[in-house]
Amino acid sequence: MDKKIRVLVVDDSAFVRRAVSRMLEGTPDLEVVGTARDGLDALEKVQALEPDVITLDLIMPNLDGIGFLRALHEQGRRIPVVVCSIASEGGEKAMAALDAGAVALVQKPTALALDTIYEIEAQIVAQVRGAAQADPARLREPPDAAAQTVAPVEVPAAAAGLVAVGASTGGPQALRYLLPQLPADFPLPVAVVVHMPVGFTGLFAEHLDSVCALTVVEAADGTPVSPGTILVAPAGIHLKFRQGHNGVVAALDPEPSQGLHRPSVDVLFEAAAETFGAGVVGVVLTGMGDDGTAGAKRLKEAGGRLLAEAEASCVVYGMPRSVVEAGHADRVVPLEEMPRAIMEELEARTARGGDGS
Structure with a gap:
């Protein structure tokens, strides 16, 4: 045994x-x-x-x-x-x-x-x-990102897109490092699924908001999905998207009810691919299990890009490993380089014409 x-x-x-x-x-x-x-x-x-x-x-x-x-x-x-x-x-x-x-x-x-x-x-x-x-x-205090930001990137105003991030065990610390480095003029909205119990995701969003240049909120049904905002999926329900009167808004949905996680990174990635297509940059950070792998496949089929955290910086190399071994990761990047990698993806997207094609 x-x-x-x-x-x-x-x-x-x-x-x-x-x-x-x-x-x-x-x-x-x-x-x-x-x-x-x-x-x-x-x-x-x-x-x-x-x-x-x-x-x-x-x-x-x-x-x-x-x-x-x-x-x-x-x-x-x-x-x-x-x-x-x-x-x-x-x-x-x-x-x-x-x-x-x-x-x-x-x-x-x-x-x-x-x-x-x-x-x-x-x-x-x-x-x-x-x-x-x-x-x-890898059980260490997260690096201090407070004094660090990455350079802004010019993205055409008409370009629709989203950065979708998934994390689990060790994820709060990874997000606490990554998200404060995104500049105030970051050109795309950000949506985050992190596996936490009911009652804590709102507090976590407030905690992030106090250290980020972007506005961080726990998503509610109908919250606008717009540049300058990071939406944290509430525990106990999936984060999806729908077309509102003035653009894309968050849609909270209890279905699918099966599966280990709600919210699920798979569901976030699939919804992002359906709504934003090739404009999605997916990011899979530290965590156990394989949540995000099926969604990454759908995201890639829609023309999106996928970044996976490297084993060298993961607290638990489970979710990123699953994505990498399935062949869905475009790049494997240590956490310390992830903010720059995200910006490089947006720069490459702009060079391709702003729509990811």
Whole structure:
């Protein structure tokens, strides 16, 4: 039998520690090697137990989750951390945790009762498995993009198009690096799907908006899809597009209901290809699984271009690997070079006549 994934569960609630431990222990490939009641206790347990993955509450006495993440980083320990938090109580802390290196989020039920806590079982098991695939060497604080922007590109005003971006595990940090580098006069709208729980995508959009030159919003049905705006797909529903009175607008759709992810990168890419055709530049960033591969095929068939993040910079080289191995990637680019690569695609598109043909 393959080696089990060793997990440390950190939460100040004894009830949650027991419940999360039971969820993980009920899965053959996971093993809970210990629990901790706060950040100080967790630091001692990390040293003694050397877990592969940590699940972490954020609001705790003595040393909270953010303090624990910073201490872990200062000690030079590169252990993937899955935050388990209530969005309404710890949303801002959750965003700070992502900035501090947490790789994924799971939303705890607001009512911590036996009949509700187990609703997150599938999510937390999936996130722990995904986090375990992370390369420790790439678990680092994201490079500071605040002082960096790439040069603007002149694109004909009549040219329709879209930059469509998909990400999962490690994606929030990658987006936090990539999107602030797009200049205020970036000529195309941007649409983003990142796998996050319900309750966190709006907070994440606000977080990005505070550091980006472009306006970042969580998409609502009917939101204009226009240059100068980055639309983040809300958790729990797919982001598509339709023609409005004054141009293309966002269309939120619960269908298809099957599949692992909603919103899905596949659905975003397919909708973008249908609406914008050869004017689409697709970007697949770090994440586990293959979401984005089927959509990339459709995007390529419509004449669009596809950039995949290189293994060297991915926290989890799953989604980009799937796209590359399927033969759909036009370019494979490390995260540090991705902003420039996007601009080069727009420059090449302009040279071809502005419509991607």
